[in-house]
Amino acid sequence: MTEDTAAGRAAQLTGIWKSYGPVPVLKGVSLALQKGEVHALLGGNGAGKSTLMKIMSGLVPANAGSIEIHGEPLTHASPALAQQLGLYLVPQEAHILGNQSVLENICLGLRPSPRSLRKRVEQLIAELAVTLDLDAQAATLEIAERQIVEILRGLIRDARVLILDEPTSALTPFEVHALFQRVRKLQAQGVGIFFISHKLREIREICGTISVLRDGAVVLSGPLDTYSDAEIIDAMSRVATGDAPLASTRSGSDHGPVRLAVRKLSGEGFRDISLEVRAGEVLGLAGVVGAGRTEFSETLFGLRRQSAGSVTLDGVELIRRSPRGCIDAGLVYLPEDRQQNGLFLEAPLYWNASSYLIHRLPFLLRPGRERSLFNGFRQSMGIKCTGPGQSAKALSGGNQQKVLMAKCLSAKPKVLVLDEPTRGVDVAARNDIYALIRQLAAEGVAVILISSDFDEIELLADRVVVMAFGRLGGELTENISVDAIARLAFGAGEQAHA
Amino acid sequence: MLNLVARNRVLMLLAVMAAACLALGFAAPGYLSAATASVILSNSLVLLLISLGTMLVILTRNIDVSSGSILGLSAATLGLSLNAGASLPLAIALCILTGVVAGAVNGLLVAYLRIPSIVATLGTLGLYRGIMLIQTGGRWIEDLPQGLKALAGGIGFGVSILTVAVLALFALAWIFLRRTRFGRYFYAVGDNRDAAHHLGVPVRRVQFTAFVASGACAAIAGLIFAAQIGFIPNQAGNGVELKAIAVNVLGGVSLLGGSGSVAGVFTAAIFLTSIDSALVFLKIPAFWNDFIAGAILLTVLLLDGRIRLLIDRRIRARRYAVHDRVPQAAETPGNHADKTLLAEASR
Structure with missing residues (x-):
């Protein structure tokens, strides 16, 4: 593992605070990402991961704290500035421009024209072992293909810091395998990568460091191999692990009639x-x-x-x-x-x-009943x-x-x-x-x-x-x-x- | 063939126009002449410019309904300053400046103060018309100097300097939208604002610029209006914004933003204007104009929609046809080593 020195840092977040209205989402989060490190970021619903990543990539301003990318400060919330500093966020839900071609989607915002970048994009596609028609209208893409477009956007930008927000959720195992190989190559080139995922197995496979967020604060951070799965899950949810691990829950074999x-x-x-x-x-x-x-x-x-x-x-x-x-x-x-x-x-x-x-x-709705219907579910499901x-x-x-x-x-x-x-x-x-x-x-x-x-x-x-x-x-x-x-x-x- | 028609609204409009012209040529000999073409072109200048400005705004997924009022306001500025003794170039500069400022106010409201564009420009629609009326005291501006009217005069081949200017502006807009990075941003912002923002596109600056450009176009349209008819009524430009939106729709510009071409807008504006002149030739009373224009607009859109549906269905069918070739392959036992590898990859 690389040592933590100021020069070796790809990104440094210090004391990030953020609240939406009166509710604090992030309470002074500090994280360091080394060059050539794949850093897993975990957290439950509402732990603040997405907000933190949005702040890092300049989509959302923070209330307090500072962000440095390769030693240069992100002075104001601007995705353009963040990308200039070499940071790109591959979001979980792909942002697609439906009317444009796939190639234009990948290259939008870059200085060289899409035409001149075509070769490089094709090369990346071959490396990822995916199929993608660059001339197709982007609106016709399936979810998985859209996610591949987002990943390609990140790769083509030569980012020095890459944030992958659940990049594998729509990929087949085969594509995941290819993506990981690519990630390792980037790692060897010194790119720092934040890897957000809910799949512990993937995290074990690709990440060297882990940080866990809970209720807007870092509750666990360090080399991945020093923590067991149970410890990680435990850190994520305040609820005791007793009911959490993925115990097989298959039911008996006697089922009812064919429905x-x-x-x-x-x-x-x-x-x-x-x-x-x-x-x-x-x-x-x-x-x-x-x-x-x-x-x-x-x-x-x-x-x-x-x-x-x-x-x-x-x-x-x-x-x-x-x-x-x-x-x-x-x-x-x-x-x-x-x-x-x-x-x-x-x-x-x-x-x-x-x-x-x-x-x-009934024609005249009864909001009170609808509310109590919802409240019932809210309680039973813990919404x-x-x-x-x-x-x-x-x-x-x-x-x-x-x-x-x-x-x-x-x-x-x-x-x-x-x-x-x-x-x-x-x-x-x-x-x-x-x-x-x-x-x-x-x-x-x-x-x-x-x-x-x-x-x-x-x-x-x-x-x-x-x-x-x-x-x-x-x-x-x-x-x-x-x-x-x-x-x-x-x-x-x-x-x-x- | 079907594909060609659907992908290319310009071709479709040209075909419809050609057919209509031929029919008219038979019905009213003398219609098909250079003179008619020249009249149609000069009659459509105002609509062309307003439509171009509106298009830039619609591309970014906003709407501008104040352009008719901007036309009136800048024309009034032009007329008042001319009648106050200003020189023609100065008056024209003031006229365009008025349009730019009016557009900038729209842009400020929408892009930076985040007021929905329909609401903001409805507000300025009234506001600008009101300022114009206050400026002129509700009177028409007449006795415009000859120098202004001379702009609308022919300089050969049945075109005026104004026509040349408008054509040049269209060429510029075409190059801007097709060949420049900032032009591409217009499409990106209208297509998916979040995506554009995410990719570092200066979303607000693009929206702001679109409104400023629209204001400038409206001001030049005001100049043309004044030069062509020689006086400026209170209602100058009233309702032209809606006609411009119709032109955009007819020309294949999506009201949802992100798609459309300058060529489409140009063809559609000429098309709508030529309907008016054709009716004159056919000796149909002028009060039929709106009815016929509306009917044609609906017909074209309906046809277009049907064709698009058909093509979508074909594309889908072709995509899913891939599955039909598979079963034979599936029944033969596969290469076991490959499968193990895949299962491994899935772990």
């Missing part, structure tokens, strides 16, 4: 998908990004048109499905992209909680907020996801389809959501869990169906393991490329 039966469903992006879910069962629907899982579930929920097949819920066929019809029948879908498809970000939380029911409410009237955009990712779950549960689902329910959610909130999924299954709800995080599937699913390239790639009923899932998810894909 949802899908027969040979075909549509845009997938073909001939047949599956069944029983009451009280958690069915994992695994696959890499782009395997057609989201298209399948959106078609199931009536958001897209099906071209063939049938869907039966409790023995009744659902024909000409619409989202409202599905909700009324008891089939509820939690969408993948909570910012875009899930939440009403400006609206108060209780509007969000009752939004799946709005068509059943951190100032009150039911707070707007959804003010919440952290984990809490937003809980609100989204509350919205789904308000419709009293028989079958619940969860599309990436823990993306961008910290460990503590993730465990809350896992517990909730288990509890729902125990209450007799049939759950379809869609996830690219194979650990999550391994942990929760009673049975796993794997999709690859729009088709059923296989099914696992016992010995569910990450390896087995990965083999099925990639097997067909690798063949197709060969």
Whole structure:
């Protein structure tokens, strides 16, 4: 490990304070990042990680404290200045200019013209072993591709300090592997990297140093190998670790009758998908990004048109499905992209909680009842907020996801389809959501869990169906393991490329 | 073919225009002449400039509805200073300065004081018109000097110095938006403000500049207006801002910001003006103008929307067609070593 000397520092944050209104978010945070160091930054919901990174990259001004990048001070909050000093933040949610080409998206804000940078971008793409059409209109990109664009933005800028905010949340394991190789290369070149992630395994793989934030203060900081996983999780959540670690929570094998039966469903992006879910069962629907899982579930929920097949819920066929019809029948879908498809970000939380029911409410709404509906969920799920009237955009990712779950549960689902329910959610909130999924299954709800995080599937699913390239790639009923899932998810894909 | 039409609003407008012109040529012989073209061009100068300024603002995902009032206010400044004995160059400079200041006020309100542009420019729409009325005491400005009116006179080939100036401005705008980094920022800010900010684009400066440019365009339009008709009524420029927004929409500029081209705006403005002149040739009473212009606008947009939908569907179908080739491959047993490697990578 590099020694901590002023000359060896890539970035230095000293006594950063920040409050939004009366609530302090950061209480005098000091952090040092060495050149050539990959520094993990962990923290629960609302710990202040995102705010800290936004302050560092000049997006948000701090109330007090100083930031130095390679010894030069960030005198005022300006992303342009931060980038001039050599710092770039790869945000968790990609910022995309939909009307511009992918290449222009990557090169915007740089001095050389996109055309002259094309070669270098192509080289980076090859190095990351991803496929990306540089001339495509950026609006057509999938979430994962958008994240790759963001990563490329960071790499092409020759940043001396790079902040990666959950860079792997939308990537396939293969792409993660390639990204890590690239990160190691940058590390060898002396680039300092802050690596934000909720996945301890990734952190162990790539990071040398760790800092944990809790309630706006650094509670743990030092070389990674000196801390055990339990110690780290313990530092993150004030709650004792007793209920936190990812103990396997698979339920027994005796499930109820078949709730949802899908027969040979075909549509845009997938073909001939047949599956069944029983009451009280958690069915994992695994696959890499782009395997057609989201298209399948959106078609199931009536958001897209099906071209063939049938869907039966409790023995009744659902024909000409619409989202409202599905909700009324008891089939509820939690969408993948909570910012875009899930939440009403400006609206108060209780509007969000009752939004799946709005068509059943009387013409004259009763806000009091909606509020108490939300308050019920707030208590049972532990949603951190100032009150039911707070707007959804003010919440952290984990809490937003809980609100989204509350919205789904308000419709009293028989079958619940969860599309990436823990993306961008910290460990503590993730465990809350896992517990909730288990509890729902125990209450007799049939759950379809869609996830690219194979650990999550391994942990929760009673049975796993794997999709690859729009088709059923296989099914696992016992010995569910990450390896087995990965083999099925990639097997067909690798063949197709060969 | 379909792709070409949808991607290129200019081509589509030109095609519609060509068809309309041919039909008109048959219906009213004498329509297809250089004289008509010259009249249409000079009649569209004011609309062209206002539309150009409005476009710059719309690109950054704002809107400017005060440009008609800026036109009136700067024209009044021009007329009053001329009638007070100022020289023509000085009066023109004052006129443009008025537009720049008015635009800068808009920009200040929107970019720095963060007032939504529709609200801010609705406010200044009234404000600027009010200042104009106070300046002129509510009277029309007449007896403008010959020197001003001479600007609208021909300098050969049926074009005036004003026409040349407007064409030059369009060329400049085209180069600016297409070929300069700051021009690219206009698109970026309108497309995704957060992303632009994140990437170090000076978002507020871009928005501010757009409003200033719009004000300057409106002022020059005021100058042209005064030179062409020879007096300045109280209502000069009233309602032209809405027509300019229609031109932008017709020309393929997205009201959501971030996309549109100078060529589209130019073609659309000429197109709308030529409808007016065609109606004259067809001896259709002038009160039909608005109705027909509105109907054409809706027709073009509807058609355009349908074509775009169709293309989107095709693109999606092509993308998903990839999946149809896979199953045979999936059934053959794969290379085991590769799979192990992948499983390893996933750990």
